Amino acid sequence: MMAPLFSSKLLIVLLFGTLFGLILGVLPGLGPTTGGALILPFTMTLDPLSAIVLLTSIYCAGTYGGAITAVLINTPGTPAAAATCLDGYPLAQKGEAGRALGMATVSSTVGGIFSVIVLVFFAPVLAKLAYEFGQPEYFALAIFGLTMLASIGEGSPIKNLIAGAFGILISTIGKDFMTSIDRFTYGINELSVGIGFIPVVVGLFAISEMLTQSTLLDQVFKRVALKAVKLPSLDDYKKTWKTILRSSGIGSFIGVLPAEGGTVASLIGYSEAKRFSKEPEEFGKGSIEGIAGAEAANNAATGGAMVPTLALGIPGSATTAVILTGLIIHGVRPGPDLFREQPDFLYGIFGAMLIANILFFIFGFFGAKLFARITLVPNKILWPMIFAVSVCGTYSLSQSIIDVWIMLFFGVLGFFMRRFGFSVVPVIIGLILGELVEGTLRQSLVIFDGNWLMFLTRPIALTFFILSFIALAFPLLRSKKQKN
Amino acid sequence: MNNVQNKKRANKSLPFFFKDEFKVFFVIIFFSTILLISTFTFDKVPPILNRGIQPATFPKGLLVLIMFLTTIIYYLSFKNPWKKEKKLPKPFFLTILSFILFVLISKTLDFFLAISVLSIFVSYNWGEKRVFYLLLVGIIFPLVVFIFFEMILGLRFPPGIITNLYYY
Numbered sequence: 300m301m302a303p304l305f306s307s308k309l310l311i312v313l314l315f316g317t318l319f320g321l322i323l324g325v326l327p328g329l330g331p332t333t334g335g336a337l338i339l340p341f342t343m344t345l346d347p348l349s350a351i352v353l354l355t356s357i358y359c360a361g362t363y364g365g366a367i368t369a370v371l372i373n374t375p376g377t378p379a380a381a382a383t384c385l386d387g388y389p390l391a392q393k394g395e396a397g398r399a400l401g402m403a404t405v406s407s408t409v410g411g412i413f414s415v416i417v418l419v420f421f422a423p424v425l426a427k428l429a430y431e432f433g434q435p436e437y438f439a440l441a442i443f444g445l446t447m448l449a450s451i452g453e454g455s456p457i458k459n460l461i462a463g464a465f466g467i468l469i470s471t472i473g474k475d476f477m478t479s480i481d482r483f484t485y486g487i488n489e490l491s492v493g494i495g496f497i498p499v500v501v502g503l504f505a506i507s508e509m510l511t512q513s514t515l516l517d518q519v520f521k522r523v524a525l526k527a528v529k530l531p532s533l534d535d536y537k538k539t540w541k542t543i544l545r546s547s548g549i550g551s552f553i554g555v556l557p558a559e560g561g562t563v564a565s566l567i568g569y570s571e572a573k574r575f576s577k578e579p580e581e582f583g584k585g586s587i588e589g590i591a592g593a594e595a596a597n598n599a600a601t602g603g604a605m606v607p608t609l610a611l612g613i614p615g616s617a618t619t620a621v622i623l624t625g626l627i628i629h630g631v632r633p634g635p636d637l638f639r640e641q642p643d644f645l646y647g648i649f650g651a652m653l654i655a656n657i658l659f660f661i662f663g664f665f666g667a668k669l670f671a672r673i674t675l676v677p678n679k680i681l682w683p684m685i686f687a688v689s690v691c692g693t694y695s696l697s698q699s700i701i702d703v704w705i706m707l708f709f710g711v712l713g714f715f716m717r718r719f720g721f722s723v724v725p726v727i728i729g730l731i732l733g734e735l736v737e738g739t740l741r742q743s744l745v746i747f748d749g750n751w752l753m754f755l756t757r758p759i760a761l762t763f764f765i766l767s768f769i770a771l772a773f774p775l776l777r778s779k780k781q782k783n
Numbered sequence: 784m785n786n787v788q789n790k791k792r793a794n795k796s797l798p799f800f801f802k803d804e805f806k807v808f809f810v811i812i813f814f815s816t817i818l819l820i821s822t823f824t825f826d827k828v829p830p831i832l833n834r835g836i837q838p839a840t841f842p843k844g845l846l847v848l849i850m851f852l853t854t855i856i857y858y859l860s861f862k863n864p865w866k867k868e869k870k871l872p873k874p875f876f877l878t879i880l881s882f883i884l885f886v887l888i889s890k891t892l893d894f895f896l897a898i899s900v901l902s903i904f905v906s907y908n909w910g911e912k913r914v915f916y917l918l919l920v921g922i923i924f925p926l927v928v929f930i931f932f933e934m935i936l937g938l939r940f941p942p943g944i945i946t947n948l949y950y951y
Contacts, residue, residue, distance in 0.1 A: 344936060457859075461811070461852045468818075468845045475838040480826045482838060483818065513878040514871060516909055679909035683902035683920040687928050690885075690898055695938045700889060707882050718868055719807050737841045744836060 312349045313651055316356030317658040323357065323376075324364015325670045326681070330377040331361030332727075333504040335621035337688055339497055339628070340695040347629035348647045354622045355648055356655040359411055359601050361618075362561050363659045364670065366403040366594055370396060371671050379561030379597040382569040386582060386589030393585055397529040402587050403594045404663040405531055406543045410595035411656035413547035414554060414602025418609075419649050421555070425610040426638040434746060435754055438739035439763035441732050444557030444613050446767040448725040456774035458721045466729020467736060469494055476734065477741060489701040496624045498693050498706040499730055503723040505689045506710025509682045511717065516678065530664075531587070539591040542572045550596035554603020560616025560724075561597035561604075568596025602652060609633050609645065613732065617724045620731045803868060804860035811853045819846045877908040893943025898925045 323334035335354050342350035365380030370387035383403060390399040432440070448463040472483045473493030484490040531539070546568035553564040572592025573582045582589045604615025605622075612633040614620035626633050631644070638645060662670075693706045713723045747753035754760050825839040881904045889897035903921035911917060932938040933949075940946050 341936065455856070457852050457856050461849055461856070464845050464849050464852070468842060468849070471842045471845070478828045478838050480828065480838045482825055482842060483821065485821075510875060510878055513874045513905075513909065514869075516872070516874055677911070679906050679911040680916055680920055682909075683906045684924050686905070687898050687902060687925045691928050691932045691938075694894075694940070695932055695936055698939065700894070700941055703889070704886060707886065711879065711882070719803060720865070740841070741836055 309349055309352055309647075309651070312345070312353050313356050313654055314658065316353040317360040317655050317662060320357035320360030320362075320655075321364040321367075321659060321662055321666075321670055322673055324361040324380075325367050325376050325673050326676075327368055327372075327374045327376055329505075329508070329685070330365065330618075331358045332500070332617045332621055333508070334361060335618055335625075336497060336500040336504060337685075337692050339621065339625055340692045342625060342629070343695075347626075347631050348644055350625055350629050351622065351631070351644075351648055352651040354625050355605070355652050356658075358618045358622065359598070359652055359655040360659040360662070362598050362601055363404070363407040363411070363594075363663060365597075366407065366590075367400065367663070367667050367671055370399045370403060370590075377561070379565050379600070380593075381562065382565040382593035382597075383590055385569065385593075386584070386586045389583070390585035390587070390590070395585070398531065398535070398587070399585075399590055400663070400667050401529040402531050402535060402539065402590045404660055404667070406539070406546070406591040406595040407598040407663075408656050408660040409543050410547045410550055410597070410599035411601060411659075412653060413544075413595075414551045414599040415649060415653045415656065416602075417551040417555075417599075418602040418605050418652070422606045422610045422645075423638050425606060426635040429611055429635040431759060433757075434739045434742040435757045435760045436763070437735065438743050439754065439757075439760035439767070440557075440611065440613060441736045441739065443763040443767045443770065444607075444732055445729065445736070446770040447557050448728060455720060456771075459725045462716065462721050462723065463725035463729040466726040466731075467733040468729075469499065469726070470730050470733025471737065476738065489699060494705060494730075495697060495702055496727075496730060497696050498702045499709050500621060500624075500727055501689045501693050502706040502709025503713035503716075503726060505685060506706060507713030507717060507723065509686060510710060510714040512678050512682055535587050539588050542575070542588045542591045543595045545571060545575065546592045546595035547599040550599025551603040553596070554600035554615050555606045557607050557613045557615060560618070561600040564600035564603075565593040565597035568599075569593040598656070605648075605652070609637065609648070610635065612735070614728060617727050620727050623731060802860075803865050804857055808853055808857040812850055815846045815850045815853070819843060819850075822846070874908055878905055881905050881908075889941075889943075893945045894941050895925060895929055895945050896943065 319334065319338070320331060323329045323331060334357055338353065338357065342353060345353065362377060362379055365375050365377030366383045366387065368374050368376040369380040369383040370391050373384050373388040375381045375384055387399045387403060390396070445463050445467075446460075448459045470493070472490055474480065474484075474491050475482055481491055549568050549571060550561070550564040553567060554560065569589055569592045572588050573579050573586075576582065576586070576588050578586065578588075600616065604619045607613045607615045608619040608623050610633070612623065614623050623633060631637065631641070689706065690703055693702050694700065696702065713726075716723055716726075743754065744751070754764070822839040822843050825837075827837055827839075881901045884904065885897045885901045888900055899921045902925060903917050906917055906920045911920075929940065933940065939950075942950070
């Protein structure tokens, strides 16, 4: 499994990716999704394995990095670390920042490694199952992935569905891939090739965040001093080992579900830790179990989210949508054939994720204090720099200035979407799945001679449709229950 | 909790066309309608080439779905009004202005110059008054990024008054 990684070049890529991921995770507003999108153009100079190793190591380390700022300044570096704030910061205020970060580091590492094991065993099984899939099954699966958007953590279910449909709509811009007929191009030549993924991602994440930061300039962070990260004591381990294992399982499972990711995993991991705890009253006041529950779950979602990404080509989260784009750009087609034809490539990725989890443990343990200092870089210096990288990175892929303007447009749009409670993640997932949804629908209708009801005669497709119905009904039932 | 209720009440007292719910509903429905109308101008393929459905059918379906879901959220907002958002501060509008400047300068003068102007403009308006840091974000850092992309990635930036000095 590790053999392809024993080259100095790949190890350097892995080290760089982990360090870069940690820095991105620490900086509020950035994160592995934005960072992955920003670095994607740079990966063009790398071979496919190095490129994906770089992106996955950023994903693993970035997800953990969010915990550092969550504990020290009560601001999650990434949305997935939001639940960590609930107990991490109160514990840090009690003068135990080192203990809080130690538990976050250990539980993140255990969760991450657990999920890589799930990935190694579960992804090939899912890929084998996918051999049974025809066009109707893939269509039903993609619909299931999209309906799962209704239950992602941020935003209301209906707003998430609107955003997802909007993402698919963007994917229809350009020449129709089956008939070459122009759609929504309005005579603009540059639009006939469609709208690229990178301008949209960088716009929706980096530029919209820059605009958000422009509204928060008077915000002052209350920083808690950190002497050193401490390994958890034996008592802490005794108290949390069950929570860590439970959250690792929850995180991996949630990660496997299409479109779900670390944010949902950490919230469920946290609430389950509270439900099973002997001291639930301590939650929110600095419970070590709360930190373990949230952190193990969000890092466990990384490996889980890679399962549908690699086995089916359906992104498990926003960051894996970026990784999926990286795979496609480098000519690697995810899906069952990848497991049969390029096992070395896949085991290289699995090994890289495993090592990245160990590396961020080391870096986090010895360097958390240093990484925390990165947040001292003022926004008035940091964001213009991020803008320069965003612009050059977006321009570089197609060498088109139109792409840069598209990026700015989506930046402004993303800002207003977030302002009015629409999550931008569904747009990305919709954009990625758009071609699959439309292509498989149209090909299925050719197979079925235009008879839509024939979808219901395919057992796997029918199962996915039932799951889609449940995914849509679940948030409604949940909100009704909460009201009652 | 009280604050949220107050904000909700404040939003409730406004005429309907000033409320965020209506503005969002109107913007989505307006643009969706325009796009929906434009789908009727898409070329049609003859039945022999038609793979299942016409190229316009799928986008039409999506737009109708978006309009339907938007109507639902607007309807639901009568029961649960959205909380009123804070007014946007001056730096936000200056940042938007810097984007417009960026587009104008990159189109007419120079891509690199546009990045420099935006960086200095944003940094200054966000509160940075020290000349060294303004030069750092406006000239030194963009130059490093420019050279990195040019040399490592072999990228050729669009011609302009400053970029041409480098290339020729």
